[in-house]
Amino acid sequence: xxxxxxxxxxxxxxxxxxxxxxxxxxxxxxxxxxxxxxxxxxxxxxxxxxxxxxxxxxxxxxxxxxxxxxxxxxxxxxxxxxxxxxxxxxxxxxxxxxxxxxxxxxxxxxxxxxxxxxxxxxxxxxxxxxxxxxxxxxxxxxxxxxxxxxxxxxxxxxxxxxxxxxxxxxxxxxxxxxxxxxxxxxxxxxxxxxxxxxxxxxxxxxxxxxxxxxxxxxxxxxxxxxxxxxxxxxxxxxxxxxxxxxxxxxxxxxxxxxxxxxxxxxxxxxxxxxxxxxxxxxxxxxxxxxxxxxxxxxxxxxxxxxxxxxxxxxxxxxxxxxxxxxxxxxxxxxxxxxxxxxxxxxxxxxxxxxxxxxxxxxxxxxxxxxxxxxxxxxxxxxxxxxxxxxxxxxxxxxxxxxxxxxxxxxxxxxxxxxxxxxxxxxxxxxxxxxxxxxxxxxxxxxxx
Numbered sequence: 092x093x094x095x096x097x098x099x100x101x102x103x104x105x106x107x108x109x110x111x112x113x114x115x116x117x118x119x120x121x122x123x124x125x126x127x128x129x130x131x132x133x134x135x136x137x138x139x140x141x142x143x144x145x146x147x148x149x150x151x152x153x154x155x156x157x158x159x160x161x162x163x164x165x166x167x168x169x170x171x172x173x174x175x176x177x178x179x180x181x182x183x184x185x186x187x188x189x190x191x192x193x194x195x196x197x198x199x200x201x202x203x204x205x206x207x208x209x210x211x212x213x214x215x216x217x218x219x220x221x222x223x224x225x226x227x228x229x230x231x232x233x234x235x236x237x238x239x240x241x242x243x244x245x246x247x248x249x250x251x252x253x254x255x256x257x258x259x260x261x262x263x264x265x266x267x268x269x270x271x272x273x274x275x276x277x278x279x280x281x282x283x284x285x286x287x288x289x290x291x292x293x294x295x296x297x298x299x300x301x302x303x304x305x306x307x308x309x310x311x312x313x314x315x316x317x318x319x320x321x322x323x324x325x326x327x328x329x330x331x332x333x334x335x336x337x338x339x340x341x342x343x344x345x346x347x348x349x350x351x352x353x354x355x356x357x358x359x360x361x362x363x364x365x366x367x368x369x370x371x372x373x374x375x376x377x378x379x380x381x382x383x384x385x386x387x388x389x390x391x392x393x394x395x396x397x398x399x400x401x402x403x404x405x406x407x408x409x410x411x412x413x414x415x416x417x418x419x420x421x422x423x424x425x426x427x428x429x430x431x432x433x434x435x436x437x438x439x440x441x442x443x444x445x446x447x448x449x450x451x452x453x454x455x456x457x458x459x460x461x462x463x464x465x466x467x468x469x470x471x472x473x474x475x476x477x478x479x480x481x482x483x484x485x486x487x488x489x490x491x492x493x494x495x496x497x498x499x500x501x502x503x504x505x506x507x508x509x510x511x512x513x514x515x516x517x518x519x520x521x522x523x524x525x526x527x528x529x530x531x532x533x534x535x536x537x538x539x
Contacts, residue, residue, distance in 0.1 A: 136148060136149050136150075136151060136152065136153070137151055137153045137187060137218065138151040138153065138177060138218045138220065139177050139179045139191060139216070139218060142190075143179070143190050143191040144188060144189070144190055144191075145179070145185055145186065145187055145188060145189045145190075145191075145216065146187070146188075147187050148220075150220050151218050151219065151220040152218065152219055152220070153216055153217065153218040153219075154216070154217050154218075155184070155185070155214055155215070155216055156214070156215045156216075156217065157213065157214060157535075157537060158180075158208055158212050158213055158214060158215050161208060161260070162207065162208055162260075163205065163206065163207050163208055164178075164205075164206050164208055164215060165205045165206075177216075177217070177218045177219075178206075178215065178216070178217055178218075179191040179192075179193075179215070179216045179218075180192045180193045180208065180209050180212040180214075180215060180216075181212065181213065181214040181215070181216065182211050182212060182213055182214075182262065183213070183214070184213070184214050185214055185216055191216075192209060192211070192212055193209045193212075211261070211262065211263070213260075213262060213535060259480055259497040259498060259499050259500065259532070259534055260534060260535065261499075261500070261532045261533065261534045262521070262532075262533045262534060262535065263532070263533050264529070264530045264531065264532050264533075265302050265530055265531050265533075266302075266530060266531065267525050267526075267527070267528070267529070267530050267531055268280075268282050268295050268297050268302075268304055268525075268531055269282025269283055269284060269294075269295060269513065269514050269525055269531075270283075270284055270285055270513050270514075270525060270527060271283040271284060271285055271314065271315045271316055271317075271513060271514055272315045272316055272317040272318035272329055272456070272514040273318065273456070273513075273514030273515065273516040273523065273525070274318050274319045274320045274327070274514075274516050275299065275320065275516050275517065275518045276320045276322075276327075276350065276351065276354070277322070277351065278298065278299055278300070279296050279297060279298060279299060279305070280296075280297045280298075280299055280516045280523060281294050281295070281296060281297075281318070281320070281327075281354075281516075282294060282295045282297060282514060282516070282525075283295075283310075283312075283315040283318065283329075283514065285314070286310075286312075286313065286314060286315070290311075291309050291310070291311060292309065292310050292311065292312065292313070292315065293307060293308075293309055293310075294307070294308050294309075294310055294315075295307055296308060296354065299518070302531070302533075306354075306357075307357070308354055308356070308357060308358065308359060309357065309358040309359070310358070310359045310362075311359070311360065311362050312329055312331075312345050312347065312359075312362055312363075313329075313331035313345070314330075314331055315329045315330075315331075316329075316330055316377050316378065316455065317329065317330060317377070317378040317379060317380065317454075317455070317456055317457050317514065317515075318330075318379075318514070319379065319380040319381050319457075319458065320350060320381075321381045321385040323384075323385040323434070324348065324385045324434055324435070324436070325348060325349055325350055325351055325352075326346050326347060326348045326350060326385070326436065327345075327346070327347040327350040327363075328344060328345065328346055328347075328379050328380070328381065328388060329344075329345045329347070329379065330342075330343070330344055330345070330376050330377065330378060330379045330390075331343055331345065331365075331376075341365065341367050342367060342369070342372070342375065342376050343365050343366050343367030343368070343369060343376070344365070344366045344367075344369070344376075344379055344388070344390075344440075345362060345363050345364070345365055346363050346364040346366070346436050347359070347361070347362070347363035347364075348363060348364075348435065348436065364428065364436060364438050366424065366425045366426075366438055366439070366440060368424060368425075369424055370424075371406065371422070371424075371442050371445070372390070372392045372404075372406070373392055373394055373404050374392045374393050374394035374404070375392055375393055375394075376390060376391075376392050377391055377392055377393055377454055378390065378391040378454050378455075378456070378457035378466075379391075379457065380457045380458050380459050380464075381459060382407065382459045383459070385410075385434075386409055386410050386412070387407065387408070387409060387410070388407075388408050388410060388440070389405060389406070389407055389457065389459055389464060390405070390406040390407075390408065391403060391404065391405050391406075391454055391457055391466075392404045392406075393453075393454070402447055402448070402449055403447070403448050403449070403451040403454060403491065404445065404446070404447055404448075404491075405445070405446040405447075405448065405464070405483075405485060405491045406442060406444065406445055406446075407442075407443050407444035407445075407485075408440040408441060408442050408443060409440065409441050409443055410436055410439075410440050411425065411427070411436065411437045411438070411439035411440060411441070412431065412433060412434060412435060412436055412437060413431055413432060413433040413434070413435065413437060414431075414437075415437070415439075416437065416439055417439040417440055417441040418438075418439040420441055421441075422441055422442040422443070423439060423440070423441045423442075424439065424440055424441070424442070425438045425439035425440055426438050426439070427439050444485070445489065446485045446486070446489050446490060446491040447489060447490065447491060448483065448490065448491025448492065448493065449493075451466065451468055451470075451481065451483065451491070451493060452468035452469045452470040452479065452481075453468060453469045453476075453511075454466050454467070454468045455467050455468060455469065455511070455512050455513045455514060455515070456468075456512070456513070456514050456515025456516075456524065457515070458515055458517045458522075460517065460536065462484075463482050463483060463484055463494075464482075464483040464484075464485070464491075465480065465481070465482055465483075465515065465517065465522070465536075465539060466480070466481050466483060466515070467479070467480055467512040467513065467514070467515040467524045468480075468481055468512060469511050469512055470496070476510070476511055477498065477510075478498070478499040478501060478510050478511065478512035478524075478526050479496050479497060479498055479499060479512065480496070480497045480499060480512075480515075480522070480524060480534070480539065481493055481495065481496045481497070482494050482495035482496070482539055495539065497539065499512060499524065499526055499532060501526040501529045501532075510526045510527055510528065510529050511526065511527040512524055512525065512526055512527075513525040513526075513527055517536060519536075520535065520536060520537075521533055521534065521535055521536060522534050522535075522536055522539075
């Protein structure tokens with residue numbers, strides 16, 4: 092079996108595009124050179140037995156296809172009459188001895204099919220073999236599709252702007268372990284509970300793999316609406332924003348260095364470096380995350396009243412380290428701390444970019460990945476707060492453009508509900524987001 096799967100980068104990969112790419116008719120039973128085709132998945136020599144287990148067998152070829160973010164699978168399979176194939180669905184990435192999530196479709200000869208991918212499936216295994224060693228040609232053309240949900244109009248929008256309503260493909264829902272900011276720190280997630288001003292607050296330490304809370308650590312960092320961590324400097328960044336209900340809370344950015352070491356204790360008394368007096372911030376500073384490197388932070392603010400889908404402001408700043416005092420340069424801020432090492436933040440920063448965006452709701456989580464900002468937010472749809480994961484691109488013209496939005500399908504007692512999203516944690520592969528009073532959802536970053 093020649094592996095010629097091409098996973099669609101857009102919503103769907105058409106048959107004609109793929110057929111043209113290999114420059115030939117799939118029904119011709121002859122070998123071709125497919126080196127120019129982008130191969131997908133990983134090859135196993137296995138099949139799926141009658142109990143649903145992946146079993147080692149050198150006479151079979153099997154290919155893994157990531158199904159993250161897709162709703163349906165279509166295929167055209169061309170083979171001689173003695174060849175046949177199977178399709179199995181999995182939640183976790185399968186290997187030998189894995190058990191399928193749902194049944195296998197076994198077919199022989201030429202066949203076309205369309206199937207809805209079962210809920211929670213993240214991997215598809217396609218296997219094939221033939222009855223004779225000389226009769227082994229089989230070509231498969233696979234297409235994965237995303238189904239667009241309803242289209243909403245935002246009732247509080249200044250203009251009639253249609254909103255595509257795509258459901259977030261989630262892996263599981265588990266207990267709610269935070270209700271403010273969250274971020275990944277090594278093999279753990281650090282999630283904050285609410286706190287005000289200089290009051291003692293709580294953060295939970297949760298193992299990423301089994302999502303079990305392993306520790307509670309107390310802090311004095313303030314509200315911690317969002318947070319992020321960079322291992323290069325071992326520093327946590329979080330924000331404190333101005334709130335009319337708590338006027339004594341100083342708005343600014345906290346940088347907590349040696350964070351992993353401090354997590355070994357049960358309480359962190361050191362609030363770290365507070366950079367305040369950021370007069371370029373319009374309204375309340377609600378979010379901060381690291382950018383392209385540990386030198387870069389992205390910030391976000393809103394102007395009250397914030398219970399609309401109105402304007403949000405994004406800022407890019409470069410952080411001062413070591414002897415590099417950025418408070419003295421144009422657009423520089425902060426108070427310089429002398430004696431810092433070359434890779435230590437010195438309490439200063441410089442503003443290097445500003446953007447304005449709309450339709451971004453109440454941003455509760457902010458992360459940077461591959462040139463984009465990913466936010467967990469709440470959008471008012473028909474005047475009802477609805478949780479979303481959104482993708483934002485910062486344009487050269489100063490616009491913060493919403494280019495993708497994924498509704499978080501929060502379920503309670505089997506019914507979809509409206510709710511408030513909270514802190515967003517991501518690593519290289521997955522994201523975790525809370526919907527308040529519903530739970531924590533894990534989802535793949537693939538397809539966001």
